[in-house]
Amino acid sequence: MSYKILTVCGMGLGSSLMAKMNIEALxxxxxxxxxxxxxxxxxxxxxxxxxxxxxxxxxRALGTVEGKEVILISNFIRKEEMKEKLKPVFExxxxxxxx
Amino acid sequence: xxxxxxxxxxxxxxxxxxxxxxxxxxxxGCLLVRTGAVESRYVPAMLGVIKELGPxxxxxxxxxxxxxxxxxxxxxxxxxxxxLVRPVDFGNPANDPVDIVIPLAAKDHDTHIDVLxxxxxxxxxxxxxRALREARTADEVLDLISKGTD
Numbered sequence: 239m240s241y242k243i244l245t246v247c248g249m250g251l252g253s254s255l256m257a258k259m260n261i262e263a264l265x266x267x268x269x270x271x272x273x274x275x276x277x278x279x280x281x282x283x284x285x286x287x288x289x290x291x292x293x294x295x296x297x298r299a300l301g302t303v304e305g306k307e308v309i310l311i312s313n314f315i316r317k318e319e320m321k322e323k324l325k326p327v328f329e330x331x332x333x334x335x336x337x
Numbered sequence: 338x339x340x341x342x343x344x345x346x347x348x349x350x351x352x353x354x355x356x357x358x359x360x361x362x363x364x365x366g367c368l369l370v371r372t373g374a375v376e377s378r379y380v381p382a383m384l385g386v387i388k389e390l391g392p393x394x395x396x397x398x399x400x401x402x403x404x405x406x407x408x409x410x411x412x413x414x415x416x417x418x419x420x421l422v423r424p425v426d427f428g429n430p431a432n433d434p435v436d437i438v439i440p441l442a443a444k445d446h447d448t449h450i451d452v453l454x455x456x457x458x459x460x461x462x463x464x465x466x467r468a469l470r471e472a473r474t475a476d477e478v479l480d481l482i483s484k485g486t487d
Contacts, residue, residue: 248390251443252404255450256396256457276446279390295391295429312431315397315460 240271241331244287246296250278256314257291264321268328289327291320338414338448340455341483347372348417348440349475358392358427358435359384362403365419365440375442376410383409383440392427395435400460401427404441414444416452418478420470437469459485 243261247254254276265272277285279299282292287306294310307327313319348368355361366380382405387394395401417440424434439456443449459465465485472478 248386248393249404249406251407251446251449252402252441252453253393253396255447256453259450259454259457293393294431295393299390312429313397315400315457317461 240273241288242286243272243274243289243291244282244285245274245276246279246282246290246292246300247276248279248296248299250276250281253293253314254278257311257320260314260317260320261291261324264317264324265328268325268332270328270331272331288331291324338451340416340452340459341479343414343416343449343452344418344479344482345372345374345415346475346479348374348415349478350417350419351472351475351478352422353419354422355425358387358401358425361419361421361425361435361438362387362401362440365403365417365438368417368419369415369440369442372415374411374413374415376412379405379410379442382406387427392429392433395427395429395432397460398432399424399435399466400432400437400439401435402439402441404443407443407445411442411444413442414449414452415442416440416449416456418469420472437466 245254245257258274261274290306290308309323369375383403394403419438421436424436426433
């Protein structure tokens with residue numbers, strides 16, 4: 239079973255798509271088996287996922303997302319911020335897998 | 338689909354004056370309207386998205402990528418580049434002020450994925466962003482992009 243990551247932006251076709259590309263590259267780099275899907279704010283609410291990635295602005299529009307781990311990103315262009323925030327999650331997933 | 342195919346020369350406007358974020362987004366959107374890439378209703382749709390959901394379209398420091406939905410009047414997948422004379426605030430504390438506005442129109446949810454990939458790799462290089470801010474002609478911008486996305 240692979241982990242499911244949901245990237246969320248307003249329309250599901252701009253920043254969420256940029257985030258998806260970066261996260262897929264990072265998952266590969268960390269050797270994590272993750273499926274990354276994009277969604278808009280409306281459709282994201284009802285979806286199941288292991289991790290949700292969005293912006294601080296949209297987190298407010300999304301409201302509280304129950305039972306989901308959420309990472310907030312401000313810079314969708316440079317990979318550094320995303321890597322810094324995803325690293326602990328990916329490392330935890332990997333250690334859970336190997337136990 | 339490649340970035341240079343969707344970024345037409347007449348979708349580039351440099352050193353544009355804008356008093357606030359709404360004027361900046363309107364100027365950027367009108368470039369796409371003038372070439373027929375989007376219907377005129379696409380512009381108020383772009384503004385509406387920001388009013389409704391907040392300034393999340395500011396995707397990196399200084400860079401906004403306003404867009405609406407494919408069904409808001411997109412005729413062809415397209416993209417523009419606008420640089421502003423003076424930066425404006427969008428209300429995004431992490432990334433304000435903005436002086437590069439990239440209007441995006443997508444015909445569907447995934448055919449523009451390679452375009453965004455190229456754009457992200459271009460803007461991910463600070464040298465490129467600096468040169469873009471200083472560019473005086475559309476040809477200079479096209480040249481920068483063809484070099485910066487090899």
